[in-house]
Amino acid sequence: MRTYERPVLLARAIASVQVQTFTxxxxxxxxxxxxxxxxxxxxxxxxxxxxxxxIRVLHLPDRxxxxxxxxxxxxDSESEFFVxxxxxxxWDERFLDTAIRALRSSSSAVAAVTGVTRIYxxxxxxxxxxxxxxxFPLSQGLLxxxxxxxxxxxxxxxxxxxxxxxxxxxxxxxSLPVLGDWEFNLRAVTAGEFYFIPDRLAHYHTRTPESDxxxxxxxxxxxxxxxxxxxxxxxxxxxxxxxxGVNKGELSVVAATEVLLGEIRNNRSxxxxxxxxxxxxxxxxxxxxxxxAHNVRHPVHGIRAVGRALRRTISR
Amino acid sequence: MTVQLSxxxxxxxxxxxxxxxxxxxxxxxxxxxxxxxxxFAVMEQELVxxxxxxxxxxxxxxxxxxxxxxQGIESANEHRDVTFDEIGYQLTKQLELTRADRDMVxxxxxxxxxxxxxxxxxxxxxTEAARxxxxxxxxxxxxxxxxxxxxxxxHAAGYVWLSASDIFVSCEHGGMKHNGMLWPVVLxxxxxxxxxxxxxxxxxxxxxxxxxxxxxxxxxxxxxRRSHRDMINTSPAVLALSRIExxxxxxxxxxxxxxxxxxxxGLIAMIVAAQVIDARSVLEQRxxxxxxxxxxxxxxxHRVWNILKSHDWGLPNATYTAFSRSxxxxxxxxxxxxENVGRxxxxxxxxxxxxxxxxxxxxxxxxxxxxxxxxxATARDVVLVNADAVLSASKTLRTRLLTYLQSHxxxxxxxxxxxxxxxxxxxxxxxxELVAGESGDLGTLEGRLTGLxxxxxxxxxxxxxxxxxxxxxxxxxxxxRLLGVIKLLEALVTAPHGSVVGYEDDGTPIFVETAPExxxxxVVMRQVGxxxxxxxxxxxxxxxxxxxxxxxxxxxxxxxxxxxxxHSPRIDEINLLSRVNHVTSIDHEGNGRxxxxxxxxxxxxxxxxxxPGMYDTxxxxxxxxxxxxxxxxxxxxxxxxxxxxxxxxxxAPRWVP
Numbered sequence: 015m016r017t018y019e020r021p022v023l024l025a026r027a028i029a030s031v032q033v034q035t036f037t038x039x040x041x042x043x044x045x046x047x048x049x050x051x052x053x054x055x056x057x058x059x060x061x062x063x064x065x066x067x068x069i070r071v072l073h074l075p076d077r078x079x080x081x082x083x084x085x086x087x088x089x090d091s092e093s094e095f096f097v098x099x100x101x102x103x104x105w106d107e108r109f110l111d112t113a114i115r116a117l118r119s120s121s122s123a124v125a126a127v128t129g130v131t132r133i134y135x136x137x138x139x140x141x142x143x144x145x146x147x148x149x150f151p152l153s154q155g156l157l158x159x160x161x162x163x164x165x166x167x168x169x170x171x172x173x174x175x176x177x178x179x180x181x182x183x184x185x186x187x188x189s190l191p192v193l194g195d196w197e198f199n200l201r202a203v204t205a206g207e208f209y210f211i212p213d214r215l216a217h218y219h220t221r222t223p224e225s226d227x228x229x230x231x232x233x234x235x236x237x238x239x240x241x242x243x244x245x246x247x248x249x250x251x252x253x254x255x256x257x258x259g260v261n262k263g264e265l266s267v268v269a270a271t272e273v274l275l276g277e278i279r280n281n282r283s284x285x286x287x288x289x290x291x292x293x294x295x296x297x298x299x300x301x302x303x304x305x306x307a308h309n310v311r312h313p314v315h316g317i318r319a320v321g322r323a324l325r326r327t328i329s330r
Numbered sequence: 331m332t333v334q335l336s337x338x339x340x341x342x343x344x345x346x347x348x349x350x351x352x353x354x355x356x357x358x359x360x361x362x363x364x365x366x367x368x369x370f371a372v373m374e375q376e377l378v379x380x381x382x383x384x385x386x387x388x389x390x391x392x393x394x395x396x397x398x399x400x401q402g403i404e405s406a407n408e409h410r411d412v413t414f415d416e417i418g419y420q421l422t423k424q425l426e427l428t429r430a431d432r433d434m435v436x437x438x439x440x441x442x443x444x445x446x447x448x449x450x451x452x453x454x455x456x457t458e459a460a461r462x463x464x465x466x467x468x469x470x471x472x473x474x475x476x477x478x479x480x481x482x483x484x485h486a487a488g489y490v491w492l493s494a495s496d497i498f499v500s501c502e503h504g505g506m507k508h509n510g511m512l513w514p515v516v517l518x519x520x521x522x523x524x525x526x527x528x529x530x531x532x533x534x535x536x537x538x539x540x541x542x543x544x545x546x547x548x549x550x551x552x553x554x555r556r557s558h559r560d561m562i563n564t565s566p567a568v569l570a571l572s573r574i575e576x577x578x579x580x581x582x583x584x585x586x587x588x589x590x591x592x593x594x595x596g597l598i599a600m601i602v603a604a605q606v607i608d609a610r611s612v613l614e615q616r617x618x619x620x621x622x623x624x625x626x627x628x629x630x631x632h633r634v635w636n637i638l639k640s641h642d643w644g645l646p647n648a649t650y651t652a653f654s655r656s657x658x659x660x661x662x663x664x665x666x667x668x669e670n671v672g673r674x675x676x677x678x679x680x681x682x683x684x685x686x687x688x689x690x691x692x693x694x695x696x697x698x699x700x701x702x703x704x705x706x707a708t709a710r711d712v713v714l715v716n717a718d719a720v721l722s723a724s725k726t727l728r729t730r731l732l733t734y735l736q737s738h739x740x741x742x743x744x745x746x747x748x749x750x751x752x753x754x755x756x757x758x759x760x761x762x763e764l765v766a767g768e769s770g771d772l773g774t775l776e777g778r779l780t781g782l783x784x785x786x787x788x789x790x791x792x793x794x795x796x797x798x799x800x801x802x803x804x805x806x807x808x809x810x811r812l813l814g815v816i817k818l819l820e821a822l823v824t825a826p827h828g829s830v831v832g833y834e835d836d837g838t839p840i841f842v843e844t845a846p847e848x849x850x851x852x853v854v855m856r857q858v859g860x861x862x863x864x865x866x867x868x869x870x871x872x873x874x875x876x877x878x879x880x881x882x883x884x885x886x887x888x889x890x891x892x893x894x895x896x897h898s899p900r901i902d903e904i905n906l907l908s909r910v911n912h913v914t915s916i917d918h919e920g921n922g923r924x925x926x927x928x929x930x931x932x933x934x935x936x937x938x939x940x941x942p943g944m945y946d947t948x949x950x951x952x953x954x955x956x957x958x959x960x961x962x963x964x965x966x967x968x969x970x971x972x973x974x975x976x977x978x979x980x981x982a983p984r985w986v987p
Contacts, residue, residue: 025790030803033796056791062745062774063794064612104803107885133806142787144806217803 015041016083017101019048020229021056022140023219028060028069030104030217036111037066041099044087047077081186081194088185095174098195102219102229103171109215113174116209124179124206125199127157129214130172136222137229145222149214157208159200163262164269165244166196172216179205192236193243200262244270334551334584337455341463344528344547349520350460351546353507353531354471354480354499356554358453359487361446362876364557364575367393367564372442373435375566388425388435389564390986395420396474409511411500414474440479449487450554451583456530457489467492470516470529472500472507472536507536513544554579556587560898563986567890570883571596573876574865589906594858597895598630598822599865601780604888605631605749606638606870607880608778608798612747613646619744619773621648624758625839627751627780629825630859634866641871649738651748652830652839653731656917658760660691661728666717668710675709686712689917691832692723732768733837740765743772750777751823752797753816754785759792780819781892783809799888807980808889814954814981815896821912821925821953822858826851829918842918846911854910893985897955904960907953927957933967945974945981954981 015031017024024043031041045053050073057071072090074083084098095114099105113126120126130150135142156167183201186194202208221229248270252263335343341350352358361369370389377385399416414436422432457467469492471480477497484492498516505511517524524545531537531550538550557579578592605628609621623632632650639645659673674690675681683700686709687693694716698704704712713720735741746765748758755777762775775793782797784806789795800812828843868874869883895903904926913922927948930936936944948954958981962971975982 021791022788026787026802029790029795029801033801033803059791059794061794062776063796064615064776106803131805140788142784144784144809147806 015099015101016044016046016080016087017048017053018046018077019052020101021052022142023102023137023229024053025056025060026104026142027099027101028057029063031099032060032063032066033107034066034105034110035107036114039067039110040091040093041067041069042087042091043069043071044083045071045073046080046083047074079188079191079194081190081198082188084194085185085188088180092177094177096177097174098170100169100171102221103169104217104219105171106213106215106217108213110174112211112213112215116211117174117176120207120209122207123176123209124182124202125173125175126209126211127152127168127173128211128216130168130216130218131214132218132220134220134222135225137225139226142229150218152210154210157203157210159203160265160269162196162199162203163266164271164273166193166199169216169218170195171218173199173208175202176206190243190247192240193247196244197247334452334553334586335549337452337459340456340530340549341459341465341528344549346525347528347547348465348526349522349528350456350465350467351470351516351527351529352453352457352467353529353533353537354469354473354484354497356450356532357530357537357551358450358457358469358489359447359483360450360554360576360580361443362448362573362576363446363569364572364579365555365559365561367561368568368572369439369442369446371564371566371569371572372446373438375569376438376442377435378566387565387987389566390562391424392417392421392439393561393564395424398424399474409506409509410504411472411506412474413501414476414479417474440475440482443475443479444483444486447483447487448580449489451580452551452553454488461491465528466520467496468516468520469497469499470507470512470531471498472512474501475499477502507531507533507540510540510544513541513546553583553587556582556900556902557592559894559900560983562984563894563898565890565986567884567886568894568986570878570887571600571891571894573878574599574874577874577876587902589902590854590857591861593822593895593903593906594861595865597891598858598862599869600883600888600891601751601819601823602630602634602862602866603869603880603883604780604798605778606634606866607883608796609635609648609747609749610645612776612778616745618646618747619742620739620746621646622651622738622740622746622748623648624748624750625650625652625654625830626825626827627820627823628749630823630862630866631749633863634870637863637867638870649740651738651740652734652841653757653761654830654918655757656689657727657731657830657832658757658764660724661731662760662764663721663724666714666720668714671710671713674713675706677706679706679709680704681706681709683712685917685919688831688919690716690720690723691727692716692719694719727832728764730833730835730837731764733835734833734839735765735768737837741769741773743769745774745776747776747778750779751816751819752779752781752786753783753812755779755782755789755793755795756785758795759789762793780823780888781812781816783812799885799892808985810949810980811893811897811985814949815892817912817914817925817951818896818907818953818956819892820914821850821907821910822855823862824851824855824859826856826859829913831918844913844918844920844922846921847913850910854906896953897985898983899956899959901959901963904956904963907956908960923951925953925956926960927952929961929964929967930970933961933964933970936970938973941970941973941977944970945978948974955983959983 015027031039043057053071057069061069072086074086088096095117109128113128116126117123130152131147132150133147134145136145152168155161161167179202182205186198190197248263248266251266252261254262363369370392374385374388377388396417398420399412403412418432418436460467477494477499480497480499481492481494498512500506500512503512503515505515528547529537529541532552532555534550538548542548557575574596575592582588612618632648635645635648680703682703683694683696683698690713694712696712740746750758758775758777765773765775777793777795779795779797781800782795782802784802786795787802800808802809828841828847830839831842832840869878870880872879908926910925911922912925913920948957958971958974961967
């Protein structure tokens with residue numbers, strides 16, 4: 015569990031681990047350069063709860079990237095399975111038990127991913143309260159390589175991994191400021207299946223815009239950064255040699271475009287409102303779309319086809 | 331209480347009858363659960379245990395399948411009843427069952443019906459009396475099960491004299507009691523005139539009005555359906571309370587239904603048992619310096635603890651510790667500002683200076699008439715002007731509170747647990763800080779609470795807490811449902827004394843008694859509490875006649891019980907609790923608010939734009955579901971409840987996912 019100066023959310027996150035019906039857990043809290051006495055205080059209080067698993071704190075003297083923080087925590091533990099539990103998310107008490115049972119019953123699976131409820135909450139002045147919630151769209155299909163290549167399909171809180179996957183595909187890419195989980199998932203899924211558990215046992219908490227800035231989600235606050243890192247990753251993959259005749263970057267760009275088209279089809283009114291954003295994304299995608307073109311007999315036709323599809327969908 | 335006519339009296343009243351026709355379910359036989367659909371909950375429990383978690387949700391699907399099958403019959407304008415096979419067809423579609431699975435669940439249903447069947451004492455008495463008088467006895471039932479199955483159930487319940495030719499069931503004869511079309515078949519088969527038949531059943535319409543309109547003598551006795559709630563709320567979690575309530579239903583068949591006894595011996599007994607179970611579970615896991623039951627929410631559990639202790643349960647001493655939100659907060663007060671003065675005076679309160687003085691524990695300098703009503707803003711200004719005096723009073727209160735805590739062992743170094751109902755943990759967190767500060771961080775507190783909702787999150791920085799039935803990691807809808815029932819639980823899980831508002835110099839707590847609370851205690855809560863203590867002890871000692879034991883008191887079953895009563899109450903519970911006012915003001919003075927919100931005088935004058943405010947008031951200041959059900963039960967105000975259910979779906983009676 016990586017944390018940085020969000021003690022109320024951290025206290026809640028620790029409690030969400032402590033209430034698990036599966037009790038043989040070890041929680042490694044990586045205090046990513048935040049005030050150590052605050053984290054120690056929260057942990058000391060939490061440890062007054064009737065114990066089940068164990069809690070250890072790793073204080074990093076300086077703040078590092080999210081993925082580096084995850085790697086430090088993994089390095090400091092030896093469990094059979096691991097989860098990256100963000101300090102603002104939470105679980106239903108059956109999460110670990112259900113996910114670990116699934117992994118134990120399916121030896122080919124490298125990860126178990128549960129359904130997710132997205133909770134929108136406002137955090138202000140040290141208080142946090144829910145505003146609304148929705149079912150996070152997730153399915154077995156979105157946990158395949160093809161399903162995930164277009165973009166991140168689930169938050170880390172939903173997944174339990176078998177530790178052996180680290181030996182197979184390596185740790186999180188510490189150079190990535192965001193989207194390290196997506197990049198890791200894409201490598202991990204090549205090592206084995208992600209087992210989907212439809213029960214919504216993971217709670218992905220998102221702060222509303224009215225919340226204090228310090229409590230924000232990385233994905234909401236750094237939307238631009240996420241887009242930029244995604245493009246950089248896709249650029250990098252485009253330079254990699256194809257595997258089984260398929261280039262990872264090309265596949266990602268095509269899938270991302272499909273996701274955009276899907277968004278437009280599914281919610282035309284929102285799409286119109288966000289037209290500017292989408293257009294800007296398409297412009298950014300253009301260079302990569304051109305690269306796809308070498309697999310298409312008539313590249314211009316391919317680009318025009320995408321354009322026509324976009325125009326048709328928007329005009330509906 | 332209404333005393334029911336005996337079997338002999340019923341027969342005497344209709345001495346011309348030569349045939350006794352008797353309804354089957356809930357007249358001749360019943361089951362060891364509170365309502366018919368709970369049979370499906372037993373099925374789900376067994377299916378999940380033997381065939382895996384994929385069968386979760388079976389019970390609700392079974393209820394829905396029957397409704398769908400009935401809708402199909404109605405839309406085809408048919409007068410017959412639905413058949414078991416048609417329900418099986420809907421179930422197969424809904425759950426995508428294989429043929430083998432369908433056959434298996436239908437056989438299981440028949441099997442479990444036979445396992446759970448019990449005879450109704452009145453049913454035994456009247457059939458025996460009728461037979462001894464030479465009457466022919468037949469069963470006339472509206473049901474989807476074939477006569478052959480009803481016969482097997484009847485034999486299992488002890489009616490061994492019954493034969494297949496004595497049973498007329500709607501699914502086999504093209505008509506129902508309900509629409510009157512089964513009766514010609516029955517009369518023709520018996521070859522008797524209508525005035526020779528006495529029919530006894532539990533449904534006012536199908537067993538009373540309809541046959542009476544045909545000239546048949548009737549007697550309606552609905553005692554076996556008094557434990558019924560909404561059908562749809564059916565899952566294995568409901569079975570603990572269901573079994574307890576079925577025992578009450580049977581025991582009160584002759585004497586009449588006693589709502590206070592049932593609520594106390596049912597839901598409240600389960601809560602109290604859970605409080606004791608939870609405290610014991612901590613003792614089994616770690617060394618504990620003190621177990622403290624908080625006044626007033628822990629009063630009943632403390633009584634149970636001491637009784638069990640005297641029964642050689644090997645329990646340590648536990649204290650009954652009096653503190654309240656207001657005294658702990660005032661004792662911890664170090665400054666008074668515009669930001670925190672609101673905790674002395676609620677936004678909508680109208681006070682007097684005299685009452686404000688009692689509230690802050692100090693004389694207040696003011697030019698205002700001490701007995702003249704003042705609004706919240708003025709009252710807050712008076713407190714701010716007198717900040718020094720108020721802080722001085724707080725300091726004195728702190729000293730006295732610490733004296734009290736010392737005498738109750740709360741300041742002994744080590745880990746203490748505090749047992750309370752809930753709901754945000756802020757008071758126990760304040761207390762924990764006081765204890766930590768006074769003991770040089772050698773004393774720690776852990777809150778063991780019945781329920782916590784999302785407001786508890788910030789307190790987790792200050793105190794470790796556990797919510798037995800619910801915490802903020804449950805769904806938002808369940809968190810909101812909990813908010814809607816906390817006034818009910820606070821009112822019922824209580825003590826025979828008022829809330830603590832201060833302490834004497836020697837630490838003796840000062841309780842304030844309010845007339846509405848005293849009256850409610852005498853009328854309702856004393857009986858509820860006594861029944862709860864008896865019920866909890868029986869559950870914990872494994873002697874409860876329902877067979878419910880400590881092992882059945884789980885997070886799921888306690889949450890379900892809270893929802894069964896708190897979210898889908900029966901009308902008898904609403905009638906009982908409409909007499910109760912709950913006092914929540916900081917000084918525990920005043921008349922408080924009724925648990926059940928008063929129905930608007932002219933419901934037709936309520937406008938849609940009023941509903942958000944109404945919802946807000948109901949969820950924060952009253953027992954929300956009790957109030958909504960009260961509205962729903964009256965034709966003139968039912969639309970308001972329906973509209974609230976529609977706009978805020980989590981308020982709708984269905985709480986099972």
